[in-house]
Amino acid sequence: MRRTIVLMATYHPDPEQLLVEDVLAALGNPVRLGIVRELDASPGARTCGSLPLEITKATATHHWRVLRESGITREHKAGRSKAVSLRREDLDARFPGLLDAVLRATPPPREP
Amino acid sequence: MRRTIVLMATYHPDPEQLLVEDVLAALGNPVRLGIVRELDASPGARTCGSLPLEITKATATHHWRVLRESGITREHKAGRSKAVSLRREDLDARFPGLLDAVLRATPPPREP
DNA sequence: ACGATCGTACGACGCATTTCGTACCGACAG
DNA sequence: CTGTCGGTACGAAATGCGTCGTACGATCGT
Numbered sequence: 047m048r049r050t051i052v053l054m055a056t057y058h059p060d061p062e063q064l065l066v067e068d069v070l071a072a073l074g075n076p077v078r079l080g081i082v083r084e085l086d087a088s089p090g091a092r093t094c095g096s097l098p099l100e101i102t103k104a105t106a107t108h109h110w111r112v113l114r115e116s117g118i119t120r121e122h123k124a125g126r127s128k129a130v131s132l133r134r135e136d137l138d139a140r141f142p143g144l145l146d147a148v149l150r151a152t153p154p155p156r157e158p
Numbered sequence: 159m160r161r162t163i164v165l166m167a168t169y170h171p172d173p174e175q176l177l178v179e180d181v182l183a184a185l186g187n188p189v190r191l192g193i194v195r196e197l198d199a200s201p202g203a204r205t206c207g208s209l210p211l212e213i214t215k216a217t218a219t220h221h222w223r224v225l226r227e228s229g230i231t232r233e234h235k236a237g238r239s240k241a242v243s244l245r246r247e248d249l250d251a252r253f254p255g256l257l258d259a260v261l262r263a264t265p266p267p268r269e270p
Numbered sequence: 271a272c273g274a275t276c277g278t279a280c281g282a283c284g285c286a287t288t289t290c291g292t293a294c295c296g297a298c299a300g
Numbered sequence: 301c302t303g304t305c306g307g308t309a310c311g312a313a314a315t316g317c318g319t320c321g322t323a324c325g326a327t328c329g330t
Contacts, residue, residue, distance in 0.1 A: 062267055065265075065266065066265075067187065069186075070185045070191075071182075071183065071186030073179070074181075074185070075179065075183070075317090101320090102319075102321080103276080103278085104278085104279090104320060104321075104322090111278095112317095123327095125276095126275065126277085126326070126328055127275085128276075140263075141260075144256075144259035144263060148256065150253075151178035153177075154175055154177065189288090207306060213288095216290060216291075216292090216308080216309090217288070217289055219308060219309090235296095237298075237306095238296070238297040238304095238307085239297090239306055239307080240306075
């Protein structure tokens with residue numbers, strides 16, 4: 047019997063399982079890249095609600111899932127809220143220099 | 159008569175215009191990542207036909223376009239063929255360390 | 271117990287991406 | 301000139317992705 051409800055338990059991939067194409071695809075989206083930059087700019091974990099997002103809660107949940115399932119972020123409950131943080135060590139161990147290079151990448155110089 | 163043909167002149171973005179999210183999205187695809195690895199493994203430019211692709215010509219054209227328009231590769235005609243090469247210097251200048259980190263990223267360790 | 275807050279599940283919509291078949295064009299070999 | 305080879309243009313199909321509304325669940329303050 048199939049329960050229609052699948053109860054997506056929050057899945058975090060193991061460090062060794064991370065696929066570079068998944069990480070790149072996850073980062074290759076302006077909204078998610080913005081989230082990652084925001085997470086990088088703040089020490090420790092952030093609650094989801096503290097991220098300045100221009101999107102609805104449902105959409106945000108989707109992006110958090112993509113980031114989490116690609117191994118970029120980790121989530122854990124914090125009371126009635128949820129905390130998100132970068133998996134820096136895991137990413138650096140698996141893909142040395144990748145996250146740093148992405149975070150160092152600046153937007154294109156504007157022209158007047 | 160056919161004037162529906164739009165004659166997509168091969169577009170190469172300027173180095174300063176490159177967007178990191180476009181580059182990441184382009185690399186976040188197994189086929190294209192494979193092409194980039196292949197290009198990196200060979201010195202200088204390769205003709206398109208020399209890349210070992212499991213896909214049809216039409217599909218290959220699509221991926222070459224994505225790589226070119228994101229600024230990852232450069233193309234130029236070489237007789238009846240076409241040569242593709244990595245825009246290493248431009249990428250390194252715009253996004254230092256990014257391409258190297260991606261190319262260093264190994265597939266996950268296999269388990270027996 | 272009640273309501274407010276924070277996030278998820280599900281279903282839906284529109285748009286983009288990936289893939290291909292087919293027709294075509296340009297360059298070269300004969 | 302004709303054929304072949306390398307690649308593109310176009311159109312179509314399938315799939316995936318980003319977005320949202322709505323309904324729900326869990327947690328905390330009162």
